[in-house]
Amino acid sequence: MASLKRSLQSDDPYAANIASKVYVRSTKSGKVQKIVREVYLRTDIPCSSKLCRQCLDAAPRDAAGRRVGFVLSERPAGTKVYPQGHYLVPDTNAFLSAMDLFEHGSAFYDVVVLQIVLEELRNRSLPLYNRLVALTKSDEKRFYVFFNEFRLETYITRDDGETVNDRNDRAVRKAAKWYGQHLAKTQPGQAPAVVMLSNDRDNLRKAKLDGIPACSLAEYVGQLKDGEALLDMIPESQDRDITREKKPGESLYPEYFSMSKTMTGVKNGLLHQGIFNVSPYNYLEGSIRVPAFPKALLILGRENINRAIDGDVVVVEVLPKDQWKVPSTQVIEEESITKDENPDAEEGDNIVSQQERKALQEEVRRTHSKSSESLAQPTARVVGVIKRNWRQYVGHIDQSSVSQTGQQGRKQDSVFVIPMDKKIPKIRLRTRQVAELLGKRILIGIDAWDRSSRHPTGHFIRSLGELETKAAETEALLLEYDVQYRPFPKTVLDCLPKEGHDWKVPASTDDPGWRDREDLRDLLICSIDPIGCQDIDDALHSRPLANGNIEVGVHIADVSHFVKPNNAMDAEASIRATSVYLVDKRIDMLPMLLGTDLCSLKPYVERYAFSVIWEMNADADIVNARFTKSVIKSREAFSYEQAQLRVDDASQQDELTKSIRTLLALSRKLKQKRLDAGALSLSSPEVKVQMESETSDPIDVKLKKLLDTMSLVEEFMLLANTSVAAKIYSAFPQTAILRRHAAPPKTNFDELANQLRVKKGLELNVESSRALADSLDACVEPSEPFFNTLIRIMATRCMMSAEYFCSGTQAYPEFRHYGLASEIYTHFTSPIRRYADLVAHRQLAAAIEYEAVDPSVRSRGRLEAVCKNINVRHRNAQLAGRASIAYYVGQALRGKATDEDGFVMKIFSNGFVVLVPRFGIEGLIRLRDLADPEPQAEYDAETNTLTTSGSREVKVELFQKVRVRVTDQKDETTGKRGVKMELL
Amino acid sequence: MPLDTSAYGLALLRVDGRRWNELRRMHAQIRTQAAADGSSYLEMGHTKVMCVVTGPSEPGPRRGGLGGTASGGGASSAQSKDAEVAVSIVVAGFSSVDRKRPGRGDKRILELQSTISSALAASLHTHLFPHSTISISLHVLSQDGSLLAALINAATLACVDAGIPMTDYVVACTAGSTSTYAANDEAADPLLDLNHQEEQELPGLTVATLGQTDRVAVLVCESRVQVSRLEGMLAVGVDGCKQVREILDRVVRDKGHRMLLEGTVERGAGLDDMEVD
Structure with missing residues (x-):
């Protein structure tokens, strides 16, 4: 009988070229899996240096026969040590710790990213991996991914007893060595050096033994011309690896549990996982919502917070009952309490400083004076961090933390940086440029938070400019809220119509652009927007019908005609997700050409639109609704004020004014219906900053006025959104993009209701949105008209925030929009400034069979990702807008x-x-x-x-x-x- | 953990180091079980399957096992003029990463059985063996993607070994596309011979052709893919099938040559034409 047993025979032509990758991974459920994968080793992976002829001939081609361009330049930059030029081969740690450096524009060109490094980086940090991949795709930085694990010469197998890390380090050295030899062959004598970058001492030593040029990040940066400025960007912990040995036994914070212990704990329900939030009033008090309990757990004090930073995903342990406390009623600000700390000092024994102790004593006294124990809330302490959510923070150097010598010399100095966000603790920063950075807004990253240091340590990324200058503060705001504000890249601008501003609706109705479009150019359409609005999303019309009913049309800019799915512009818009409106600046989601011209429904010109047309009776009941792509010509662009004047002026009897009056009458009925159904009218303090027209300095602050015409536009937009939501949901029950507003949990209102009862004898009924609306209406104080608004503002803060979602992820009853009292709702009416609307446009176009369904709007996983992103961006945009107003209000009050x-x-x-x-x-x-x-x-x-x-x-x-x-x-x-x- | 399939664009290399148009290493043996009428063993990368053919023979009494409920629906009943091709597949519990036994009547297995049965019935000259059954028993020893293709190839080889007359090899392989359905990437490359990871992450199809011709015997696509990409995928798949046929043909000819040398068979008239170099 023939044997099936067979090893890789020597006569097999591939035998030398096949390897297996064996690794072990553990699944979520704790099972351990052994994975075996094939690896095909090859010799046709190019070095991608433009110097190399040999590789160019063997360069791979894709299915269309296109060859991949070579990346590394033929004349790479030199340094003091490598005057002939050099290519860099960084190891994983280099990227992990100093990605900001690699993204810097002044150095770090011609970098070879090894596959093994990319893999390790992906395991360690997905965001960093994504940043690195983005770098490899940009043309200017010349980053090349070399698949060393697939190249025969650079592949190595793990030796017995060798750790994975050691094996990977060896692979990096091997690849660096091969690169050096390979290039030396092509350009004998004058080949650029291949320099390995690593912060691992052992790795560096071994590289030197092998004769591979290698240096640490700090050494390398020191060789560069403008090295000094970059030196600060090398993270703190890195230096330490090389220069400073850790002193044992000086830990201020308790150690985290091991990963397996936390995991089992969470599984058994003994520990709880959640997102850590810091109280905005008290930096020593945090809370965490965990699935196991209806109310949030309190986390009090430095030791219990144990190095968690706002937004981190942490695991907590509930403290024994005798340590339960009432939430603090004190305001504790970090700045005032820890003002006098010395950033250089490393006090060993107490993390809780004297002042903090005092603040705590007050707390205890207060708690004890309470007779009722029942008020105490469960508390917890952090025992592990699952995921750090550190981002880059904007802040400024605390002047008092700077020593005198630091102000002059270029000696490295430790200072504190106070982040703009009050919830983030002070960050210790070591820098050589204290004197330059004082009084500037700076961007910093957190590197680590050791048990032995009271504050996290970070590194400097870049300076935004002088404090309180408009440019610096605006940029700080945008960075802090993660708003993408860089100019649109060329790839995006390439997606615009070639005609530019000269683009017109084709004159001939036979043009493909006219396919399935209704010609609505004869209708008396107008738009009503705030003064100075350039991106006009919507326009309206109404006209009487022969049967006595009224036809009402809402026309929305047809953005989806210009922004096709899956091109660069679409990708950019989906990342930006929304336009951001600051007091003096607008950061667009779409390039200007589209937003303010081609899509904008400007008056007197023809524009493509997406129209929702209803037939309504005199009671504003919808008789029928239809959706169509159209071509319109707006007759006039009114501001709210102009429109209001025109409506109020009885002498104006032209058709256009009449139609606005009709719309106004209908909108009042619609609003009444909405209120009857239980819609809430909420409130937030809205002000408008008046600017001097020349210098655009703020001069005064005005409260926003409410006009009837505003609610006119609002009502019809709500109606259009609701109609569209129903339509796309019926067409795509699983994948429609909708917006919901969950009913707030009753406990959210407990405090407010209690306060109202005690102080004013008023009852707040939160049974339903209707009941709430009625009881809010009843909250009036005759002597004080603002009292009602105040209560509304406070009630609004108890609500959940509305969110976009994909219809397949929720049950129908959960679709409800609580605030609008609408069963189903979406956003459709502002596609120029919101990405969700653009998606809704595409879905509606597919639902009315105007175009084929694009896969991107049908794939549930992708839509969920889009929703998640736009929810975050939307919130950030709101916060940024508010912060901008707050800043300008401050400026207006100056002096x-x-x-x-x-x-x-x-x-x-x-x-x-x-x-x-x-x-x-x-x-x-x-x-x-x-x-x-x-x-x-x-x-x-x-x-x-x-x-x-x-x-x-x-x-x-x-x-x-x-x-x-x-x-x-x-x-x-x-x-x-x-x-x-x-x-x- | 290695990179995923999205890294293809970086250097036109797939997760295991292949280019878009390369097959995995394919290894095959025939006549692995001397006692059987026909047998084969086939590896496509880490997908390893074994096949044993019994027959054509008189159908035994109907009971569980071969020809019973577990068999793929033959083209006709035992009473008909054509031989029935009964396929049964056993997936070893140790064949995939997680050890598991599929329950009885696994729908996926049933579908594989019937697909293979009808594909082979189209090439085998079943009309020569009325009232009989050709039992094909397939064992999956290890799975790493392209399972159906490997099963079809192994079954073809075993039928050749069993000496059942057939028009041509039925050869199969898989084809895929480098980006997911939702990415809707215009520039996506087609891929040949998917492994398990690629099958999980990317759209793909299995195609089987009759030997060198472009006649498609099986086309199975279980994932969502853009119509515009389908043509490229199919072309690559059919091209891959031709390569597979070359490999299988070589295996058969090598074996024949060796048997002549060993004297297991006598050089017959028909075998003179067989060029063995």
């Missing part, structure tokens, strides 16, 4: 002091928060701001009153109207400008 009415929104035991409606700002007034010395205070949590005695006697209650003086103030130690309020 002025005004007395304004304010309302108390929240009371702490050592201060209270006041909202000033005139400026739409909130400010904190602390006890110590009231008088000097700080008055004694009695805080009554039951009735929410703070009564001070001693140096100043006041009584402050929740919802109370107070008179405050608003000034702006620059804190000298932090260099921050902020609004300051004083109680009068």
